[in-house]
Amino acid sequence: MYRYDEFDARLVRERAEQFRTQVMRRLNGELSEDEFKPLRLQNGLYLQLHSYMLRIAVPYGTLSAIQMRKLGSISRRFSKGYGHFTTRTNLQLHWVRLIDVPDILHELAEVEMHCMQTSGNNVRNVTADPFAGAAADEIEDPRILCEIIRQWSTLHPEFSFLPRKFKICVIASEHDRAALLSHDIAIQAIRNAGGEAGYRVCVGGGLGRTPYLALEVGSFVPKPHILAFIEAILRVYNEAGRRDNLWKARVKILVHQLGIDEIRRRVEVEFAELKQSGMLELPPAEIERIAEYFAPPAFDELSGDSPEFESAKRQSRPFAAWAKTNVHDHKTPGYALATISLKPIGLTPGDCSSEQMEGLADIMESFRFAEIRVTHEQNMVFPHVRQKDLFHLWQRLDALGLATANHGLVTDIIACPGLDYCDLANARSIPIAQEIARRFADPGLQADLGELKIKISGCINACGHHHLGHIGILGVDRKGVENYQILLGGSGAEDATLAEILGPGFDNEGIIGAVENVIETFRQKRAPGERFLDTYRRIGAAPFKERLYAH
Amino acid sequence: MLTDSGSKQRVFRKGHIGADDFLFVADDAPLADRPVIVTVTRFLAEKDRLLSRPAPLGVRLEPAESPELLRSDLPKLKLIELHVGYFKDGRAFSWARILRTRLRFTGEIRVTGHFLLDQIAFFLRVGVDSFTLPGNWSETEVEKATGLISNVYQPSADHRPTILDLRRRATVTATAAE
Numbered sequence: 001m002y003r004y005d006e007f008d009a010r011l012v013r014e015r016a017e018q019f020r021t022q023v024m025r026r027l028n029g030e031l032s033e034d035e036f037k038p039l040r041l042q043n044g045l046y047l048q049l050h051s052y053m054l055r056i057a058v059p060y061g062t063l064s065a066i067q068m069r070k071l072g073s074i075s076r077r078f079s080k081g082y083g084h085f086t087t088r089t090n091l092q093l094h095w096v097r098l099i100d101v102p103d104i105l106h107e108l109a110e111v112e113m114h115c116m117q118t119s120g121n122n123v124r125n126v127t128a129d130p131f132a133g134a135a136a137d138e139i140e141d142p143r144i145l146c147e148i149i150r151q152w153s154t155l156h157p158e159f160s161f162l163p164r165k166f167k168i169c170v171i172a173s174e175h176d177r178a179a180l181l182s183h184d185i186a187i188q189a190i191r192n193a194g195g196e197a198g199y200r201v202c203v204g205g206g207l208g209r210t211p212y213l214a215l216e217v218g219s220f221v222p223k224p225h226i227l228a229f230i231e232a233i234l235r236v237y238n239e240a241g242r243r244d245n246l247w248k249a250r251v252k253i254l255v256h257q258l259g260i261d262e263i264r265r266r267v268e269v270e271f272a273e274l275k276q277s278g279m280l281e282l283p284p285a286e287i288e289r290i291a292e293y294f295a296p297p298a299f300d301e302l303s304g305d306s307p308e309f310e311s312a313k314r315q316s317r318p319f320a321a322w323a324k325t326n327v328h329d330h331k332t333p334g335y336a337l338a339t340i341s342l343k344p345i346g347l348t349p350g351d352c353s354s355e356q357m358e359g360l361a362d363i364m365e366s367f368r369f370a371e372i373r374v375t376h377e378q379n380m381v382f383p384h385v386r387q388k389d390l391f392h393l394w395q396r397l398d399a400l401g402l403a404t405a406n407h408g409l410v411t412d413i414i415a416c417p418g419l420d421y422c423d424l425a426n427a428r429s430i431p432i433a434q435e436i437a438r439r440f441a442d443p444g445l446q447a448d449l450g451e452l453k454i455k456i457s458g459c460i461n462a463c464g465h466h467h468l469g470h471i472g473i474l475g476v477d478r479k480g481v482e483n484y485q486i487l488l489g490g491s492g493a494e495d496a497t498l499a500e501i502l503g504p505g506f507d508n509e510g511i512i513g514a515v516e517n518v519i520e521t522f523r524q525k526r527a528p529g530e531r532f533l534d535t536y537r538r539i540g541a542a543p544f545k546e547r548l549y550a551h
Numbered sequence: 552m553l554t555d556s557g558s559k560q561r562v563f564r565k566g567h568i569g570a571d572d573f574l575f576v577a578d579d580a581p582l583a584d585r586p587v588i589v590t591v592t593r594f595l596a597e598k599d600r601l602l603s604r605p606a607p608l609g610v611r612l613e614p615a616e617s618p619e620l621l622r623s624d625l626p627k628l629k630l631i632e633l634h635v636g637y638f639k640d641g642r643a644f645s646w647a648r649i650l651r652t653r654l655r656f657t658g659e660i661r662v663t664g665h666f667l668l669d670q671i672a673f674f675l676r677v678g679v680d681s682f683t684l685p686g687n688w689s690e691t692e693v694e695k696a697t698g699l700i701s702n703v704y705q706p707s708a709d710h711r712p713t714i715l716d717l718r719r720r721a722t723v724t725a726t727a728a729e
Binding site (some may be wrong): 004007008010011014015017018021022035038039054121151153154155156157158159160161162163235238239244273279280284285286289 | 558617636638639641642644645648653667669670672673674676677698701703704705707717719
C-alpha cells in the first residue's frame with residue numbers, strides 16, 4: 001500500500017496543527033459557529049444529535065495492521081470503544097470531544113492517516129474496488145489513480161468551496177463492486193481499440209433526494225491527462241453549479257439540467273486549455289513511483305486447489321457455510337479473498353469494536369497480511385489469503401465475532417446511523433436492520449433466498465444507498481411519526497439501476513411485515529436459479545404491490 | 552501600517568497591511584479624481600469615458616460575474632476586484648484562476664467582502680494579490696494563517712513548486728550524489 005514520503009507526512013502534521021489553532025479560535029470566541037463549521041467539516045468533524053462525530057478518511061478503503069490497531073486505540077480512548085464503517089469506506093467515531101480532536105488528528109498523522117475532506121463542500125475521500133489487486137479481470141490497480149487523485153484534491157485551492165460535496169470513485173474491472181455510477185465522477189480504467197490503457201469518465205451520479213446514475217462525459221481519456229480532465233469537470237461545476245438551493249447544488253443537477261452534451265462541450269473547452277498548459281500532465285515516473293506501492297505481494301506458487309481447504313469444509317459445516325458466502329475467487333491459483341462481515345445478526349451494521357479492530361490487526365500480523373479493505377457495503381475484505389490458511393483465519397475471526405456467514409445475503413444489510421445518531425435523519429435505520437436480520441437469521445433460509453441486498457436510509461439523503469437496494473427502505477417523517485417507504489429493483493453493481501418506490505409507507509412494525517411479504521412473494525414467483533433482482537426484473541412491481549396493498 | 556488617506560479600509564498586500572488606494576464608486580455616484588473601482592454594469596455602460604481618465608481603473612466582479620465579461624478590456628484595467636458575498640461561495644477562486652491562467656491578466660486581483668482568514672492561503676495560490684480585510688486581523692495573524700502548510704500538491708496560478716516538483720528535485724539530487 002501507499003506510504004507517505006516526507007512531503008505527505010509533513011502536510012498532514014501541519015494540517016493537524018492548523019486545526020488546533022482553529023479550535024482555539026473557536027473556543028475563545030474569535031470564530032463564530034457559522035465560520036467554524038466549514039473549517040471543522042473540512043477536517044471531518046460534525047456536530048450531531050448527542051455529540052461531535054469525527055469521520056476518519058480511509059483512502060480507497062485500504063488499511064494496514066498498524067493503522068487498524070491505531071483506530072482501535074483511538075476509538076477506545078476518545079469514543080466509546082467502537083467505530084462505525086460507512087458506505088464511503090470511512091470510519092466514524094461518535095461521542096468525541098472537540099478539545100480532543102487536534103490530538104486525535106496528530107495520532108492519526110503518526111500512522112499516515114487524516115480526516116481531511118471527509119466532509120464539507122470539497123472533493124471527498126476517493127473510493128475504489130475493494131477487490132483491487134486481486135480481481136482477475138482488472139486492467140490495473142485502481143488505487144494508483146485514487147492515490148494520485150487523493151494528493152491532487154488535498155487542500156485544492158480552487159475547489160475547497162464547491163457548491164456541494166464531490167465524490168469520486170475508480171474501478172478497473174467490468175464488475176462493479178463500488179457502486180460506481182452513483183458518484184459525482186465515476187472513472188473506469190479501460191483499454192481502447194489500440195490496446196492503450198486509459199479511462200472512461202462519467203459524471204453526475206448521486207443518490208439523495210434526486211437520484212441519478214452518472215452519464216458518460218469522456219469515452220477515453222489518456223492516462224497522462226486524467227487529472228486535467230477531472231479538473232476541467234470541477235471548473236465547469238464550480239462556475240455553473242447552483243448555490244442558491246442546497247438540494248439542487250450537486251453536479252448531478254447541473255448535468256441533468258444542462259444535458260450531458262452541453263456538459264461535455266464545456267468540459268472539452270476547459271480540458272483543451274488545461275491539457276495545452278501541460279500543468280497537470282502526469283509524468284510517467286510519478287505514476288510509476290505510486291504504482292510501485294501497489295505492486296501485488298510475492299504470491300507463493302500454489303496449485304489451484306488446496307486439499308486443506310477442501311478437507312476443512314468437509315469437517316466443519318459452519319466453516320463450509322462461511323466459505324460459500326464470504327470467500328471469493330482470486331486471480332492467483334491457491335489464493336482467495338475473504339469478506340469479513342460487519343453484520344452479525346441483531347447488531348449494528350458497520351460497527352466494529354476497539355477489541356475487534358485490534359484483533360484484526362493481530363490477525364494481519366499473524367498471517368502477514370499487508371492490508372485490509374473496507375467495502376462500501378460496510379464490510380471488510382482480506383484481499384490475499386492462501387486457501388490453506390482460510391480455516392485457521394475463520395477460527396480467528398469467529399473468536400472475534402467477525403465470522404458471520406452472510407455476505408451478499410438478506411441479513412448483509414447496509415444501514416446509515418439514522419435517527420439514533422444523526423441530526424439529519426427522520427427515522428431510525430439501525431433497529432429496522434436489526435429486526436429484519438433477526439427475522440431472516442436462519443442460515444438455511446438465507447441460503448435459500450440467495451443474493452438479496454437490502455439497503456436502509458433514515459432520511460432522503462440516502463447515506464444507506466436505498467436507491468441501489470434490491471429492496472430499499474427509506475425512513476421519512478410523517479406528521480412526527482417514523483414512516484418507512486419500500487423501494488424495489490435497485491442495483492449498485494455493473495447493471496446499475498435505481499429502485500422504484502412501491503407505494504405508501506409503513507410504520508416501524510409494518511415495514512418488517514412488508515419486507516417479509518415482498519420476500520414471500522419472491523419465493524412464490526421465482527424461477528429456478530433466480531435471484532430476487534432477476535425475478536423482480538422479469539415480473540415487475542405488480543405482484544409485489546398486489547401482495548402489499550390489495551386489501 | 553495603516554496610514555490615513557481618507558479610507559478606512561485596510562488592505563493586505565505582500566505581507567503588509569496598508570490603506571486602500573482605490574475607492575469603490577457606486578453606479579449612481581460621481582467619480583472621484585483618484586483610482587476608482589466600478590461595477591461591471593457601469594464599466595460596460597461608460598467604458599470609453601472611464602478608460603480616458605488618467606487615474607487607474609478597477610472593476611468589481613460579483614460572485615455570479617465571470618471575468619470573461621471583461622475579456623477584451625483586461626489589458627486596460629489596473630485592478631479586478633472579486634467581491635465575495637458569502638464565504639462559502641467559492642466561485643471567486645475559479646475567477647482568479649481564470650483571470651491568470653486563461654485570460655493572462657497581469658494587473659492586481661483583490662478580494663473583498665466576506666471571507667475567512669483561513670481562505671487567504673487558497674486565494675494567494677489562485678492568483679490573488681491583495682485583500683480588503685473584513686476582520687480586525689493583524690499582519691502577524693494573516694501571515695501566520697498563510698504559512699501553516701509548507702507545501703502544495705497542485706499546480707496553480709502562483710506557479711509555486713509542487714510536491715511533485717520537490718520529489719523530482721530530491722530524486723535528481725540523490726542521483727547526483729551517488
